[in-house]
Amino acid sequence: MWRHVWLIAANGLRRSLRDRSILIQAIVAPILIAVVVGAAFGSGFSLNVTVGIKDADGSDISEQIAQGLTGAGGDGIAFSSVDADADAALDSGAYDAVIVLPAGLSDAVLSGEPAQLDVVGEAKDPLAQSVAESVAAGIAANLQTARVTAVAATSAGVDAGPAIQRAVTATPPLTVEQGEVTGTFSVMAYFAPGVAMLFLFFIIGNGARSIIEERREGTLPRILAAPVSPASVLLGKTVGVLIVGIVSMTLVWLITWLGFGAYWGDPIGVFLVIVAAVVAIAGISLLITGLARTENQADALTTIIALLFAVAGGTFFYGASGVLSDLRLFTPNGQALAAFVNLAAAQADVVEVLPQILLLTGIGVGCAAVGLVALRNKVLT
Amino acid sequence: MAAPVLQVTDLVRRFGDHTAVDRVSFQIQPGETYGLLGPNGAGKTTTISMIAGLLTPDSGEVELLGEPLTSGRKSLIGLVPQDIALYPDLSALENLQFFGKLQNLHGEHLKQRIAHVLDVVGLTDRAKDRIDTYSGGMKRRANIAVGLLHEPQLLILDEPTVGVDPQSRNSILEAVDVLGGSGMAVLYTTHYMEEAERLCDRVGIIDSGRLIAEGTRDELMQRLGENSTVTFRVNGGAEQTHAWRVELAGMPGVSGVQGEDGQVAVVAANGPSLIAPAVQAAQSHGLDVVGVEVAEPDLEAVFLHLTGKALRD
Numbered sequence: 142m143w144r145h146v147w148l149i150a151a152n153g154l155r156r157s158l159r160d161r162s163i164l165i166q167a168i169v170a171p172i173l174i175a176v177v178v179g180a181a182f183g184s185g186f187s188l189n190v191t192v193g194i195k196d197a198d199g200s201d202i203s204e205q206i207a208q209g210l211t212g213a214g215g216d217g218i219a220f221s222s223v224d225a226d227a228d229a230a231l232d233s234g235a236y237d238a239v240i241v242l243p244a245g246l247s248d249a250v251l252s253g254e255p256a257q258l259d260v261v262g263e264a265k266d267p268l269a270q271s272v273a274e275s276v277a278a279g280i281a282a283n284l285q286t287a288r289v290t291a292v293a294a295t296s297a298g299v300d301a302g303p304a305i306q307r308a309v310t311a312t313p314p315l316t317v318e319q320g321e322v323t324g325t326f327s328v329m330a331y332f333a334p335g336v337a338m339l340f341l342f343f344i345i346g347n348g349a350r351s352i353i354e355e356r357r358e359g360t361l362p363r364i365l366a367a368p369v370s371p372a373s374v375l376l377g378k379t380v381g382v383l384i385v386g387i388v389s390m391t392l393v394w395l396i397t398w399l400g401f402g403a404y405w406g407d408p409i410g411v412f413l414v415i416v417a418a419v420v421a422i423a424g425i426s427l428l429i430t431g432l433a434r435t436e437n438q439a440d441a442l443t444t445i446i447a448l449l450f451a452v453a454g455g456t457f458f459y460g461a462s463g464v465l466s467d468l469r470l471f472t473p474n475g476q477a478l479a480a481f482v483n484l485a486a487a488q489a490d491v492v493e494v495l496p497q498i499l500l501l502t503g504i505g506v507g508c509a510a511v512g513l514v515a516l517r518n519k520v521l522t
Numbered sequence: 523m524a525a526p527v528l529q530v531t532d533l534v535r536r537f538g539d540h541t542a543v544d545r546v547s548f549q550i551q552p553g554e555t556y557g558l559l560g561p562n563g564a565g566k567t568t569t570i571s572m573i574a575g576l577l578t579p580d581s582g583e584v585e586l587l588g589e590p591l592t593s594g595r596k597s598l599i600g601l602v603p604q605d606i607a608l609y610p611d612l613s614a615l616e617n618l619q620f621f622g623k624l625q626n627l628h629g630e631h632l633k634q635r636i637a638h639v640l641d642v643v644g645l646t647d648r649a650k651d652r653i654d655t656y657s658g659g660m661k662r663r664a665n666i667a668v669g670l671l672h673e674p675q676l677l678i679l680d681e682p683t684v685g686v687d688p689q690s691r692n693s694i695l696e697a698v699d700v701l702g703g704s705g706m707a708v709l710y711t712t713h714y715m716e717e718a719e720r721l722c723d724r725v726g727i728i729d730s731g732r733l734i735a736e737g738t739r740d741e742l743m744q745r746l747g748e749n750s751t752v753t754f755r756v757n758g759g760a761e762q763t764h765a766w767r768v769e770l771a772g773m774p775g776v777s778g779v780q781g782e783d784g785q786v787a788v789v790a791a792n793g794p795s796l797i798a799p800a801v802q803a804a805q806s807h808g809l810d811v812v813g814v815e816v817a818e819p820d821l822e823a824v825f826l827h828l829t830g831k832a833l834r835d
């Protein structure tokens with residue numbers, strides 16, 4: 142069984158390698174487009190994010206946090222306090238994201254409850270969002286320390302006040318890394334994965350459709366006339382497109398990183414997001430192929446969905462706002478881009494992009510399951 | 523007696539309300555070459571697809587060497603599909619390697635088998651060229667090579683000579699002749715009666731999904747009985763010819779009429795005695811009969827006799 146799966150996958154790979162258009166779409170085009178766009182933005186592409194701090198608690202502790210932050214801005218990142226409602230502040234356009242210190246924050250910290258910070262303005266701008274989120278995460282971590290300290294101190298019969306004070310006023314981690322943030326985030330690291338994902342829809346779509354094509358061409362019946370199970374054929378095709386997708390997108394990553402200096406962020410995180418994005422795209426392609434009535438219909442649907450997802454996912458409009466940016470997170474491309482931005486701009490690690498990795502993988506596996514069942518019924522009986 | 527290589531019993535397959543294969547039964551003995559002769563749409567490919575396990579029958583049974591065909595026993599069959607089923611962007615060698623490995627051949631054995639089948643179909647020199655650089659005849663031969671690779675007990679060839687040049691056709695027929703002679707059982711479908719006559723030990727005549735006659739060439743000829751084929755060459759319009767054909771078909775003893783465009787063949791119980799009234803009828807339709815020939819009986823005539831229509835249009 143697995144030998145047959147591998148043989149079928151390898152046969153697909155061999156044929157892909159022979160197909161110039163796949164090499165161009167999978168590797169050359171994304172790199173070229175990213176390099177051109179990168180050059181257009183110029184090396185002077187700068188981060189310019191204003192994060193608002195809304196103190197809804199009004200306690201000593203929250204005030205100290207807010208004060209600490211507003212003084213901490215630097216290259217391209219500014220913090221300023223928000224008096225109005227957070228949503229109104231965002232709507233005014235003066236802020237890219239707002240961190241909310243919720244009412245009851247200090248009580249929570251002092252009583253040892255977990256502290257929860259909200260970030261409003263998600264999806265308005267993936268970069269601002271990830272900056273704000275990592276700042277919020279930093280504060281939450283500080284508060285966590287404070288909480289643990291408070292619990293420990295209280296149980297030991299010691300006054301917890303000074304320990305809490307120290308933790309709360311500790312500098313949020315992002316301010317330390319600001320220099321790095323602006324220095325390493327490359328516009329190429331945004332456009333390369335975006336464009337690569339767009340083309341992956343076409344390449345992987347081709348791969349998925351090859352099941353139908355092979356039936357028409359007669360090679361699929363011939364495979365099934367050998368002692369090969371239909372399941373091996375479907376698995377072989379799936380493994381084949383996954384490998385094509387992962388290898389090509391990994392190459393785009395390595396070439397833009399090592400060849401053009403576009404740092405995509407933590408390598409393990411980047412690789413896992415690549416894998417998850419490919420799984421999602423492969424699943425969606427199998428679903429389209431399984432549900433479409435004809436090969437041509439599958440082809441047309443793939444093109445429409447690929448472009449729709451690419452546009453809505455923010456592939457072409459870095460930092461778009463309004464309706465487009467709200468749609469962003471409803472697309473696999475947008476989710477993957479949010480993860481890539483988080484990795485590249487906010488120096489996130491794997492754990493921080495785990496939600497997107499799991500979501501993308503889940504989308505992929507779910508769609509693939511439905512698509513493969515439909516394909517089995519349509520093509521293999 | 524040993525179990526037949528292939529035993530097909532009451533095979534039925536419908537597409538919608540059209541019955542493509544209707545209670546077809548036959549068997550093939552070891553070493554036998556069996557021909558399935560029938561016109562376009564007769565149900566040959568549908569029958570073969572069910573035998574090879576690619577299509578589920580609505581009812582009926584297929585047994586290979588006395589047992590049903592399970593996925594694991596598919597290697598008993600070597601299928602050569604009607605349409606070229608090869609990867610055009612790969613070479614013949616690469617195609618053979620891929621399909622050979624799927625048949626669980628590997629290593630030195632696979633290499634030897636590939637060399638052997640390339641030799642059988644005469645493609646050794648071109649093995650490394652991509653299939654899409656081949657001529658139609660070469661593609662057909664490569665198509666056959668894949669079916670032979672794993673030394674099947676039963677080789678199924680579905681109209682392997684359709685659309686090839688005479689030279690390739692001849693070399694295909696020779697190869698099949700050799701394979702049949704070597705003890706392999708062969709199921710050969712065709713709508714060329716010459717091929718069936720030349721290659722096959724026994725022939726089944728299939729029409730509209732039904733196996734209407736079966737036997738060796740001589741047995742089938744006996745079905746003709748006293749019937750013989752008379753071929754008339756006539757000059758005249760198509761409309762007149764048509765009217766004349768209709769009249770011929772209604773004459774006593776006539777079991778089939780075929781042909782257009784100046785040449786009309788009639789199978790009749792009393793062939794020679796038909797000539798006079800037929801010529802008279804032709805004249806009454808304003809046609810000129812310029813030649814008459816009483817033909818040697820052949821499978822074409824058998825088919826015409828049994829179905830009242832031509833093998834090919």
Ligand SMILES: Nc1ncnc2c1ncn2[C@@H]1O[C@H](COP(=O)(O)OP(=O)(O)OP(=O)(O)O)[C@@H](O)[C@H]1O
Nearest residue numbers: 537542560561562563564565566567568569604713
């Ligand atoms: N998948 C299908 N769906 C619907 N009808 C089909 C299908 N396959 C075959 N048929 C019909 O079944 C009948 C028999 O077809 P089949 O291909 O078996 O004939 P054949 O003898 O192989 O003809 P040919 O010499 O043209 O290859 C035809 O009327 C054909 O239209």
Ligand SMILES: [Mg+2]
Nearest residue numbers: 566567568604
């Ligand atoms: Mg056919």
